[in-house]
Amino acid sequence: MSHSFDFIIIGAGLNGLTAAAYLAKAGKKVLVLERREIIGGAAVTEEIFPGFKLDTVTHNVAGFDANIARDLNLAQYGLELIQPDVSVFAPQRDGGAITLWRDDAKTADSIRVFSPNDATKWRAFRERMAKLARVLDSIHALTPPSITTTNPAELFSLGKLGLQVRGLGKRDMPEFLRALPMPIAELLDYEFENDLLKGALAAGGIHGLMLGPLGVGTTYNFLRGVNDGVVRATTFVRGGVGKLADALASAAKARGAEIRTNAHVVQIRVRDQRATGVVLASGEEINAPQIISSADPKQTFLQLIDPIELDPTFCARIRNIRTRGVFAKMNLALDALPNFKNATEEQLRGTISISPNMMYLERAYDDAKYGNISQQPYLEITIPTLLDPSRAPQGKHVLSVWMQYVGERLETGDLRLKNEQLGDLVIRTLSDYAPNLQSLVLHSQVLSPCDLQEIYSLPNGDINHGQTTLDQFLFMRPVPHFANYRTPLEGLFFCGAGAHPGGIPCAAGRNAAREILK
Amino acid sequence: MILPGTPFHPRTSDLCQPHNWRRWGKYIVAGSYELSPEREYWAIRNSAGLLDTSPLNKYIFQGKDATRVVNRIITRDVNKCAVGQVMYTTWCDENGKVIDDGTVHRVEENLFFVTSADPNYRWFCENANGFDVTLQDVSDTTAALALQGPNARKILQTLARAEMDSLRYFSVMPNHLREIPIMLSRTGYTGDLGYEIWMENKYALDVWDLLMEVGDAYGITPIGILALDIARVEAGLMLIETDYTSVRKAVIPDQMSSPYELGLGWTVALDKENFVGKRALVQENRRAPEWRFVGIEIEWDSLEEIYARKNLHPHLPLQTVRESVPLYDGDNQIGYVSSRCWSPLLKKYIALAHLRAPYFEIGSRVEMEVTVEHERQRARAVVGKTPFYNPERKRK
Numbered sequence: 084m085s086h087s088f089d090f091i092i093i094g095a096g097l098n099g100l101t102a103a104a105y106l107a108k109a110g111k112k113v114l115v116l117e118r119r120e121i122i123g124g125a126a127v128t129e130e131i132f133p134g135f136k137l138d139t140v141t142h143n144v145a146g147f148d149a150n151i152a153r154d155l156n157l158a159q160y161g162l163e164l165i166q167p168d169v170s171v172f173a174p175q176r177d178g179g180a181i182t183l184w185r186d187d188a189k190t191a192d193s194i195r196v197f198s199p200n201d202a203t204k205w206r207a208f209r210e211r212m213a214k215l216a217r218v219l220d221s222i223h224a225l226t227p228p229s230i231t232t233t234n235p236a237e238l239f240s241l242g243k244l245g246l247q248v249r250g251l252g253k254r255d256m257p258e259f260l261r262a263l264p265m266p267i268a269e270l271l272d273y274e275f276e277n278d279l280l281k282g283a284l285a286a287g288g289i290h291g292l293m294l295g296p297l298g299v300g301t302t303y304n305f306l307r308g309v310n311d312g313v314v315r316a317t318t319f320v321r322g323g324v325g326k327l328a329d330a331l332a333s334a335a336k337a338r339g340a341e342i343r344t345n346a347h348v349v350q351i352r353v354r355d356q357r358a359t360g361v362v363l364a365s366g367e368e369i370n371a372p373q374i375i376s377s378a379d380p381k382q383t384f385l386q387l388i389d390p391i392e393l394d395p396t397f398c399a400r401i402r403n404i405r406t407r408g409v410f411a412k413m414n415l416a417l418d419a420l421p422n423f424k425n426a427t428e429e430q431l432r433g434t435i436s437i438s439p440n441m442m443y444l445e446r447a448y449d450d451a452k453y454g455n456i457s458q459q460p461y462l463e464i465t466i467p468t469l470l471d472p473s474r475a476p477q478g479k480h481v482l483s484v485w486m487q488y489v490g491e492r493l494e495t496g497d498l499r500l501k502n503e504q505l506g507d508l509v510i511r512t513l514s515d516y517a518p519n520l521q522s523l524v525l526h527s528q529v530l531s532p533c534d535l536q537e538i539y540s541l542p543n544g545d546i547n548h549g550q551t552t553l554d555q556f557l558f559m560r561p562v563p564h565f566a567n568y569r570t571p572l573e574g575l576f577f578c579g580a581g582a583h584p585g586g587i588p589c590a591a592g593r594n595a596a597r598e599i600l601k
Numbered sequence: 602m603i604l605p606g607t608p609f610h611p612r613t614s615d616l617c618q619p620h621n622w623r624r625w626g627k628y629i630v631a632g633s634y635e636l637s638p639e640r641e642y643w644a645i646r647n648s649a650g651l652l653d654t655s656p657l658n659k660y661i662f663q664g665k666d667a668t669r670v671v672n673r674i675i676t677r678d679v680n681k682c683a684v685g686q687v688m689y690t691t692w693c694d695e696n697g698k699v700i701d702d703g704t705v706h707r708v709e710e711n712l713f714f715v716t717s718a719d720p721n722y723r724w725f726c727e728n729a730n731g732f733d734v735t736l737q738d739v740s741d742t743t744a745a746l747a748l749q750g751p752n753a754r755k756i757l758q759t760l761a762r763a764e765m766d767s768l769r770y771f772s773v774m775p776n777h778l779r780e781i782p783i784m785l786s787r788t789g790y791t792g793d794l795g796y797e798i799w800m801e802n803k804y805a806l807d808v809w810d811l812l813m814e815v816g817d818a819y820g821i822t823p824i825g826i827l828a829l830d831i832a833r834v835e836a837g838l839m840l841i842e843t844d845y846t847s848v849r850k851a852v853i854p855d856q857m858s859s860p861y862e863l864g865l866g867w868t869v870a871l872d873k874e875n876f877v878g879k880r881a882l883v884q885e886n887r888r889a890p891e892w893r894f895v896g897i898e899i900e901w902d903s904l905e906e907i908y909a910r911k912n913l914h915p916h917l918p919l920q921t922v923r924e925s926v927p928l929y930d931g932d933n934q935i936g937y938v939s940s941r942c943w944s945p946l947l948k949k950y951i952a953l954a955h956l957r958a959p960y961f962e963i964g965s966r967v968e969m970e971v972t973v974e975h976e977r978q979r980a981r982a983v984v985g986k987t988p989f990y991n992p993e994r995k996r997k
Contacts, residue, residue, distance in 0.1 A: 356875065356880060385731055390673075390730065390731035390732060391669060391673050391874060391875050391876075392875050394695040394877060395673075395695075395724070395727040395728045395730070395877060396694075396695060396727070397695075398727070398730060398731065399727050399730070402730065
């Protein structure tokens with residue numbers, strides 16, 4: 084049977100597009116099918132208010148591997164990354180603030196106001212975290228080897244992984260193994276004394292997780308946010324995160340890939356344990372010898388495939404993947420820059436972190452643990468227009484707020500009715516730090532986990548398609564025995580954030596393409 | 602916790618003279634009603650034995666996708682099971698190893714009544730996930746009786762409201778015994794003419810009393826599982842945890858069996874839609890099976906000879922022995938017996954056994970270990986055809 088395409092990729096998010104670009108580069112004929120009218124998945128820039136270009140979901144692409152940009156010539160296709168000098172501005176209500184800069188000396192100066200001890204420790208701490216994170220980076224770039232393997236090639240890669248960890252040396256290797264499962268709160272209590280500093284750092288450990296800083300494994304999550312040696316790094320894309328998707332799409336198309344939007348895949352066809360094609364909502368059927376899904380694992384295996392084709396134990400494992408919506412997103416169009424107490428404009432160019440201390444974060448989680456919305460939520464804010472004025476009309480700004488936690492389960496709560504309440508909560512919380520904010524709001528949009536699931540296909544609103552905890556890491560992601568981007572069905576591959584290494588921009592797509600081309 | 606009796610316990614406990622209660626699943630049932638099960642055995646073959654089978658696990662699959670779900674689970678093709686028909690089948694795990702065996706009753710187009718030896722609710726639920734089907738575990742709410750033996754039909758005819766003379770072997774029908782609604786299937790575990798009666802618990806005692814009253818004229822006899830155990834060996838029917846180990850309880854791969862290895866290759870429909878274990882079974886079917894489940898007959902002369910050496914007459918197992926003994930060809934162990942008994946009817950020492958290729962062929966000669974006065978001896982045996990006893994009335 085002859086096919087027009089070698090590969091059909093389901094979903095034009097960053098991972099789907101990255102896989103498409105790599106496969107196209109290798110000379111394969113690729114068709115990408117996107118349900119929405121625009122590409123990008125959770126990395127989209129949408130002009131929901133005229134003149135304001137908002138990163139509606141993801142607003143930070145830190146962790147994006149520069150090798151991918153090089154491999155695919157993304158600069159040629161318009162990709163320009165912006166890395167502000169400041170990574171985190173962490174204010175407290177009384178107007179004091181700690182600012183974490185790329186420059187260690189400036190950071191230490193900022194900490195010194197609160198704690199001379201912590202200031203002297205900063206550089207060594209940051210360097211050690213950077214060292215541990217580099218090992219994680221190389222683990223994230225790997226295809227997870229099977230731990231039960233007897234295959235020499237896999238044993239070799241398992242051995243290499245071991246050597247890399249060993250390579251950390253006598254002091255850092257035990258530190259690495261000890262740190263990953265640790266609660267970030269304990270690690271930071273051990274290192275520092277100042278609450279504001281610890282809060283600002285701990286927030287990196289809970290990002291996207293249904294866990295507070297006292298939760299085990301939050302140090303692993305914290306280390307995921309240490310990129311290129313920068314703790315809680317912030318990376319913007321000029322024009323918005325959607326431009327990264329656009330660049331990937333252009334790179335893929337330049338090599339002959341076809342990308343269709345408004346093409347909602349509702350079924351993956353299977354015959355004799357082999358994927359043979361897809362069916363669109365319109366009824367159109369497209370066949371290809373290989374199908375790659377970047378949709379989340381639950382959707383891919385439990386909704387798109389006739390359950391009779393899959394083993395019940397495999398399905399049960401997929402069903403048990405922990406997907407939790409923990410955040411709501413609020414996008415604001417502002418008349419002017421809000422006035423954060425005592426802050427210079429330069430300090431606001433990275434991530435603004437409302438995390439005055441670790442117990443504040445833990446209490447925010449406490450509410451969520453019992454199924455509620457945090458009374459005092461953790462907020463992560465970016466104002467990308469400070470470095471990229473093209474994204475709003477002259478003198479105006481966009482403000483992007485990640486609000487954590489929304490503990491209500493989608494299946495039980497009436498969350499879809501609570502957007503207004505969530506929006507009020509964000510403004511009220513933020514007004515303690517930027518009192519004039521409310522008066523500057525021209526337009527606002529709130530996306531609850533419910534919206535994130537419905538519009539952006541994030542399962543339960545989980546940005547990572549599955550919590551990035553150690554039990555869902557490496558060879559256990561998405562489920563044991565299928566961490567190598569393959570599936571129980573011939574001709575069906577998996578390249579979404581539900582696969583290793585989770586929601587690190589483009590990483591799963593790159594890894595999967597490499598594996599598929601083997 | 603004290604194991605409970607079944608819904609028939611108020612009757613069976615009055616009758617069970619030796620109090621030899623046996624555990625069956627999470628219940629206790631009578632081993633025999635007299636000290637020896639012999640009379641009960643003969644009732645199965647000559648009149649009618651009434652057996653409490655309530656501890657069986659029972660499930661109802663109902664809904665649009667019921668057929669597909671059942672077909673996903675079992676190895677046989679349920680599409681070939683007509684409404685009103687019953688199928689004996691195995692089901693396997695993903696590696697094609699047997700989990701359990703039981704019967705599937707197609708009561709309506711999309712309503713199946715499934716029985717099994719072990720509890721399977723969780724496994725069935727996992728298989729039903731994602732389908733439009735409701736699955737009920739009715740094990741504890743459905744009482745069951747087996748009426749087995751040549752007079753079983755006559756007894757039921759006098760009670761059944763709907764005509765049941767033509768109910769064929771391995772068929773099922775809704776019926777009433779007088780006013781009491783029941784399901785009646787022509788099934789059993791004795792290899793004889795027989796029926797199973799399925800009813801809500803609340804009717805259990807009334808049904809028991811009716812059958813005992815009307816059956817009296819036909820020699821109805823309550824039987825325990827010891828008598829059953831002899832009849833089922835004669836019928837060549839295997840028992841889970843005795844003749845094979847469920848893959849769920851197997852500790853090492855050697856303890857797991859595929860349907861082919863159990864002589865149940867005929868229950869595997871590789872030509873149907875995907876089902877659990879299909880991939881592995883397709884592979885296995887390409888190879889010649891290494892093992893087979895067979896019947897063997899121990900030679901009387903050989904047995905007499907080894908006992909005579911100790912000046913003893915042959916000792917015969919008058920109840921089924923559920924212990925494994927090795928089978929040999931010369932010095933090589935080539936298999937093992939898993940159930941053995943003296944067949945009172947055939948006057949033969951018979952056994953159910955697992956044998957390696959090529960020894961499992963009919964007529965093949967093997968030796969079975971026999972312990973005589975604490976010394977190991979070997980008796981000659983020959984692989985025979987099962988069922989050992991297969992009366993025409995079973996199907997007629």
